[in-house]
Amino acid sequence: MIKVQIPATSANIGSGFDSLGLAVTIYNSIELEESDHLTIQTADDTQIPLDESNLVYKSVKYIYDLCGRSFKGMKIRQTNQIPIARGLGSSSACIVGGIVGANHLLGEPLCQQELVNIAATMEGHPDNAAPALLGGLVTAVLEKGKVYYVKQAIAQDLRFVAIVPNFPLETSFARQALPRDVSHKDAVFNLSRSALMSVSLYSGNYSNLKIACDDRLHQPYRLSLINGAHEVFDLAYQHGAYAAYISGSGSTLMAIVSAEKKDFARQIREGCDRLGLEQWKIHDLSVTNVGARVLEE
DSSP, X not given: OEEEEEEEXXXXXXXXXXXXXXXXXXXXXXXXXXXXXXXXXXXXXXXXXXXXXXXXXXXXXXXXXXXXXXXXXXXXXEEEOSOTTSSSOHXXXXXXXXXXXXXXXXXXXXXXXXXXHHHHHHHSSHHHHHHHHHOSEEEEEEETTEEEEEEEOOOTTEXXXXXXXXXXXXXXXXXXXXXXXXXXXXHHHHHHHHHHHHHHHHHTOGGGXXXXXXXXXXXXXXXXXXXXXXXXXXXXXXXXXXEEEEOTTSSOEEEEEETTOTTHHHHHHHHHHHTTOTTOEEEEEOBOSOOOEEEEO
């Protein structure tokens, strides 16, 4: 049996719609063992499919089929720390864990580039899949089944505080809120800011981040789907956040803050309580520059 650890991811980072993402320190783990039949278990209380609709199973089987290897079944045991349907890459973690684990069981027939291509194609875009595999901050484009990307290791002088509502926001629903067309002016607005975001995070010019995460492609349309989001953004800036944005398609809100602000997560907790958001959860995280990996056999 092998065990695969996969980090959560935070995509878009405001202006980098479907192209920017980074890996953060919440992890799912998946244990895999070849078997003559399918057995799926959960190691916690998370409700997951226990049949062939399970995304980990589908990802494992895809790799076996792709490599032309006999596949009868698999023993799968999942531990899910990444909140589901909250904009922290839970589906990408399943896909990435499945393909990395299957590739390892088969003796590593696929290289990292091939795995990135497969994960992004299965997910539909690379902003979660690529950092889940690679770690760090990843700028990526999916073009005709191939991912063109740059990974950047991020310093540990930042904290990423995830403010997680007590309700999900399915990606498919959140995408329905987006307009079919945008103006040339708005496209230029986002292009300039997404470039600034990537370079600023990598270079340490954190004073740029509030401007860099400003967005006109998705956040204005999705904020209304997250009751309390505007107030939480105000709260984050009140306590000195460099930036605040919707993580992925939501519902999680992410604040980027200096690691020196030791009380920030506590202040956000207390502020959310005052806003009547007592059931929202706060996760005090950092970027991990290490992506999915096999921990043990």
